[in-house]
Amino acid sequence: MLSRTADNLYWLSRYVERADCLARILDVSQRLAYTPVTYGGSTNEWGSAVLTAGVADLFTERYGPLEEAKEEQVVSFLAFEAENPSSIRNCFEVARTNARSVRTALTSEMWEVINTAWIELRNFPNRALTRDELSRFLAFVKETSLRFDGATFRTMLRNDAYWFSRCGAQLERSDNTARILDVKYHVLLPEKEHVGGPLDYFQWASILRSVSALTAFHWVYRDSVKPWLVADLLILNRQMPRSLAACYDNLARNLDDIASAYGRQGPSQRLARSMLARLTNRNIEDIFQTGLHEFISGFISDNNKLGAEIKEQYLT
Amino acid sequence: MRQAFDEMSSTDGHVRPAYETLKQWLGGVPQDVLNHRRKEAEYIFRRIGITFAVYGEQNAQERLIPFDIVPRILTKDEWGRLSTGLEQRVKALNMYIRDVYSKREILKAGIVPEDLVYKNPAFRPEMNGQRVPHDLYVHIAGIDIVRTDPDTFYVLEDNARTPSGVSYMLENREIMLRLFPELFSMHKVAPVENYADDLLATLRSLSPQSGHEPNVVILTPGIYNSAYYEHSFLADKLGVDLVEGRDLFVKDGIVFMRTTEGPKRVDVIYRRLDDDFLDPLAFRPDSVLGVPGLMSAYQAGNVTLTNAVGTGVADDKAVYSYMPDIIRFYLGEEPLLPNVPTWRCREADHLKYVLEHLPELVVKEVHGSGGYGMLVGPTADKAQIEKFREKLIADPANFIAQPTLALSTCPTLVEKGIAPRHVDLRPFILSGSDKVRIVPGGLTRVAMKEGSLVVNSSQGGGTKDTWVLDA
Structure with missing residues (x-):
């Protein structure tokens, strides 16, 4: 197969997986952040979320030190910001661009998962999300990766x-x-x-x-x-x-x-x-x-x- | 302008036989059911990503072409006449291009003026004396046809470079089969699904080497091209690789593609890239879409490009006006499909006539396409006409003019129900070394706006499934 096709497939899956991981990280940080302080201790969960996502340098450049990272900043940075090349939104954008370039190597089921996710992504508002909205968003991201893996497993040669x-x-x-x-x-x-x-x-x-x-x-x-x-x-x-x-x-x-x-x-x-x-x-x-x-x-x-x-x- | 010819019903309400069943069916289906199915079609198109890009529009990067669910019907006889005429036309096109790049007999005979060739920006001196496999240049042609009455089909335009739209022809049929299976049981519709097989057979027949199964690829400018969907669609249907310029390289005059198993030789390239961008060493040096050295491999006869380089010399609108003479010259036959009467503004008496009759005429740029840069006299206001007049006087050779034709109409589903809308037709003609193949029908484009004659998708036109009845 074409090297570029293989490259696109490889990165397509990487980006879908990355989006899924980011969604989990945000999920857990949110949970920890709402755990009573006596249990949660003094560590800043939002800062370590950024660290885990591997985008600490970019984040500090934009928002200052990790220790002072705020929830809204981290959620917006990891989930939506265009300036963060690994934000969930960017992961889906890149995944779809890759998918479009290799449509012929994907099954229609795989393509539809990616394309639908990309269309649905537009329905989430471009502002700070409420806690409910964020939960829905994270569920949507995780579901997308499940569907993508499922489509891959079930339909690909x-x-x-x-x-x-x-x-x-x-x-x-x-x-x-x-x-x-x-x-x-x-x-x-x-x-x-x-x-x-x-x-x-x-x-x-x-x-x-x-x-x-x-x-x-x-x-x-x-x-x-x-x-x-x-x-x-x-x-x-x-x-x-x-x-x-x-x-x-x-x-x-x-x-x-x-x-x-x-x-x-x-x-x-x-x-x-x-x-x-x-x-x-x-x-x-x-x-x-x-x-x-x-x-x-x-x-x-x-x-x-x-x-x-x-x-x-x-x-x- | 007189009342347009409607393909379903004549003005006295009489329904043409081919449309009887459809008309009856349409009468029995409630409007909201039709609307619902239309939405369903749109949803399917959107979901599978059948979109196209409109250049110069920021936020509408991917749009759907409106799909009309009412099919357009042609009888077997009508199609028979059309397809013989199309075959004749494409044969003449191929002979003309061959002549232009070799002996130039038609220029010597004074049939086509020399400057139409030599001053044509699509003329490629690199092709002089170059032999191409089987002397075929235009392997895939899209000839635009319009109809004005029961018996008259005009050729409106020849597309001899990289005609697009065939994916819509195939997808439209697919969607119709999904949404209205009952209609297909009531009509004997000639299939179009074999187009992919026909195209692959055509491409394979053009391979420069025999003895092994040729490696055929489709070359695309990439995902930002307006027709990218079609490129990937065709690669998928043909089961061939969809390559970009960066996937190919040339070594010792041979074209290879980069694969996960190392370089693999390429024999036939169905390129959906204009000549200008093919090879930065031969043409535009700033092109990053092409393949350095491709032209030298092509000239060495080691790879086939479809369509051939330099076919643009045959499909601009000035050459178009000479097509009837071109057919007579090479084939010694009368053209089976007439041209729309055309005034060449390069000729003083024609220009004079055009300037005096601008409000009635359609004036087009010789090298324009996609409905851009044209004047539709009857619908333009005074200011637009005057502005166009200045452009025309400044560079008359760049324009041709035609009467505003009363394009035929077909029943179309619009807001208020079923109403007539103007249509054209683009059949696709495949010329291989073995034979010419044409699937019955083609792409019907429809102007969705009432009274509009512009069917181009870039101008809001839609498409329909085209049925050729087998009996």
Whole structure:
């Protein structure tokens, strides 16, 4: 297939996934922000939302320091602002532009999800939203990504177009999970004071919620929320679709599918396999021992490197 | 202007046989049901994204072309006459272009004035002496037809560069089948769905190399082009890649596309890009839409471009006025489809006549298209006419004039119900190395405003499904 087509499919899925992640981040921040101060502590949730979204520099440039970030600013910046290239609105704009460029590679069902979302986006007012409106908006974003994934899964031929599209989604997803962990890793560290207090519970639960995994947690561990189990679930547990291990399971497989269809392995297959190995046959204690933060930042940088390898090998 | 000819009913209320069933059906369906179906059609068009862009309008970047749910009907006989005439016309067009770029016999014979060729901005000296596969230049032609009475179909315009609209022909039929299946059981309508197969067969027949299945691609200027939807639609129907200039490169005189598996050779390019933008090394150096070196690969005979480079020399409105003579010259036949009588303002006596009769005439720019830059005398006010008169006097060679034709009307669903609106027809003629293919019908465009004669989509015109009855 055309390299540009593969590139568009890959980024189309990435942007849909990114919009979904942003919606979750906003959802969780909103919840935390309305939690009683005694439980929520003094940390500024809105600031860490910006940090998790990976747009801190742009935000501070526009609104000043993160510590003083206000809800309206963050919601508007992450959801709607044109100046933020990764705002949800921009994600949908870019997704649709990409979808238009590769219409022939999409099924009509996939196109309709993207096009309809783009049309509906215009129905949301271009001003500060009320809390109800914001909830509706976030639900709409999450539903769009569900429908898009569903359409992809149900209607696309299992060929290179499908695999590139899935690679984009998985790479974006693992990046997002890793960034949530990167911003919040300190609340998972055992040496922290007051471990087990209500503050921690809310923090841990909010991490789980930001990847829609609070219920899953209880099913998997049949235990109360503990920081090392949260880390285990999001990093190593393959049952959990947003864990780094599950994402790399899929990435390695999709890249292998591409390689076997084309009859040639390359650097991106090798890197994905070595990253998967790093997430396999390990336990979370190891990771804590060698340093959770180091592990996460190493992962984020290697994940970006895989993106660059895929681009070099196939998309240009 | 006299009463226009209506294709369904004559002035005494008599209904033409081809429309009897439809008329009866229309009479039995309540207006709100029709309105509802029309909205449904619009919703489907919007949802699947069948839109077009209007240049120069900021906020209306993507608009729908209004779709009228009342089909336009042609009888088998009418279509038979039309299609033979179209085939004749396109054959002559191809022979004319070949001649212009080789022996120029028609110029030597004094039939077409030399400056119409040499001073024509669409004339490409690069094509002199260049052989193209099977001597075919216009592989895909769109010939605009208007009708003024039961027996007269005029050719209004030849489109020999990159005619568009065929996707609407196909989608209109698709939508009609979805919305009004019952109508199709009452009529024997000739199918148009095979257009994609015909187009692909035509393109493949033009491949410069034999021995392997040719790699055919469609070249688009990109998503901001007004006809982008059509480009992607066709690529999808044909099952070929839709490429942009940046997807292609030329190495050692061969055109390749960049794929996820490395470079792949390209044999036939159905380009929806004007000559000017094809190759920055040969034409406009500032073009970022084209492919550097494409022209040299083309001249080396390693790739086929459809339509060929330089076909614009045959489809401006000044050349149009010579078409009957062109047909006679190359084919030794009388034209089966007449031209609309045309005054060439470049000729002093014609200009004099035109200036004296501006309020009755339609005056068009020789190289204009899309309904831009024209004067429709009968509907223009004094000031507009006087302003146009100045333009005309300043550069008469740039204009032609035609009488205001009473274009035929067809029943159309408007606010107040079913009313007659003016229509034209654009059939698409495919010329391959093996044969000429024309799907029955074409795109009917309709002026949605009462009395308006301008059917161009850029001017608010709509479209209809066109039915050729098989029996």
